[in-house]
Amino acid sequence: MFRRLISKVFPTLKQEIEANHYFFEDTKDVPENLDIQYNQNTADVSDLTFELNNTVHYQDRFFELLFNSAITTSQRDPINEFIESKILQLLRQPQYILKALPLVPSSLTQVMNTLNQPEFDVEILVNLISDDPVIAAKVIELANSAFYNRANKPISDIKAAFMLLGQKGLSEGVINGFVAQMVPKAQIxxxxxxxxxxxxxxxxxxxxxxxxxxxxxxAEQAYLVGLLVNLGSMVIFQLMIDAFSSVCPDTQPNAQNIKRLVTDYGQRLTLDIAKLWNFPREILESLAVQSKISTEHELLKYSERYPIGGCVYQANQLAMLSLLVKHNKIELEDFDFNNATITLLTKGEASLLINHSANTVI
Structure with a gap:
């Protein structure tokens, strides 16, 4: 996705790289102001200025699951430091990353507008979706998932998928189809x-x-924000993978370095992408509020003003726990919800949602 950008940013590495690290020298002149307006129509979310969330909780376990704990190490080397410094420069000037991202296709906008109409022509909708093979494939994949296809009857075309999924399910499939294109295509x-x-x-x-x-x-808007909330993490990882593949394919990215960049810049980059795609103000606010919550009191306060933002924050935390449970990384019976996660749910309510999600194939 970012190969062309990477080729412009990274010079060819020499056979040997000295262990002198110029991290701070390389980045000290980069502007610190990350509030970049991409066009005059971008919604103003200045009242939700970005802040780093210092709450870690069980994030280490989640990253160990993503990367495999055997490779989660803090050991550093010249190549990793060099590439990390360049990625950091891009994250501090995200307009370059955003130019390399796909724009929201007009077909997606047309499909979503059609789905939101009280009455619509199914044939027109089917033709719109069929024109985008990636989105069409994701809709059919969703229709064949255990979550929707309880009868386990194979679905092979868009019209049959619509009959099974219904309007709401089809909307989810269309959104999934576009966002899925951002999922990192990683090395083995x-x-x-x-x-x-x-x-x-x-x-x-x-x-x-x-x-x-x-x-x-x-609920539909909450679903969309929940699906979008980790876009920045996806982009950062793909940047790292593309950089190492282009610059030094024999060296692997340091998982600890990626974790640090994701933690510090992932949420901000997600918001920047949402601005680029001209999402409504309500969605931008819901994404922006994610970085401001680090205590239960803050969650309660921001949930009152931005209810979808508060809802998605809780869902994001519960989803991490769900994956950890699914892959036997934690036992909920021994898990201390009070000290490990932030939610407005009771332990019983949270445990029920976590276990159900862990046992549900999507």
């Missing part, structure tokens, strides 16, 4: 990262939807 060394990260995004979307229904707020 990190082959589980993209799979687990996409599973986490889907679970976050599904849990956001369930919590929205519980809180009586817009």
């Amino acid at each position: 060394y990190f082959k589980n990262y993209g799979k687990h990260l996409w599973s986490h995004s889907q679970t976050t979307g599904r849990l956001s939807q369930q919590l929205a229904i519980k809180y009586k707020i817009n």
Whole structure:
């Protein structure tokens, strides 16, 4: 996805790289202001200025699952430091990354507008979806999933998928089809990262939807925000993979370095992408509020003003726990919810959602 950008940013490495690290020298002149307006129509979210969330909780275990604990190490080397410094420069000037991203296709906008109409022509909708093979494939994949296809009857065309999924399910499939294009296409060394990260995004979307229904707020919008909330993480990982593949294919990225960049810049980059795609203000606000929550009091405060943002924050935390449970990395019976995660749910409610998500194939 970013090969052309990487080729412009990274010079050819010499056979040997000296161990002198110019990290701070390389980045000290880069502007620190990350609030870049991409066009005059971009929604103003200045009242939700980006802040780093210092809460770690069980994040280490989640990253160990993504990368495999055997490779989660803090050991550093010249090549890793060199590439990390360049990626950091890009993250501090994200307009270059954003130019390399796909724009929201007009077909997606047309499909979503059609689905939101009280009455629509199914044939027109089927033709719109069929024009985009990636989105069409994702819709059919969703229709064949155990979550929707309880009868296990194979679905092979869009019209049959619509009959099974219904309007709401089809909307999810269309959104999935576009966002899925952003999932990291990793080297075999990190082959589980993209799979687990996409599973986490889907679970976050599904849990956001369930919590929205519980809180009586817009469930479809909550699903979309939940699916989008980890886009920045996906982009950062793909940048690292493309950089190492282009610059020094015999060296592997340091998982600890990627984790640090994702933690520090992932949420901000997600918001920047959402601005580029001209999502409505409500979605931008819901994404922006994710970085401001680090305590239960803050979650309660921001949930009152931005209910979808608060809903998605909780779903994101629960989705991490769901994956950890699914892969036997934690036992909920021994898990201390009070000290490890932030949610407005009771332990019983949270455990029920986590276990159900862990046992549900999406």
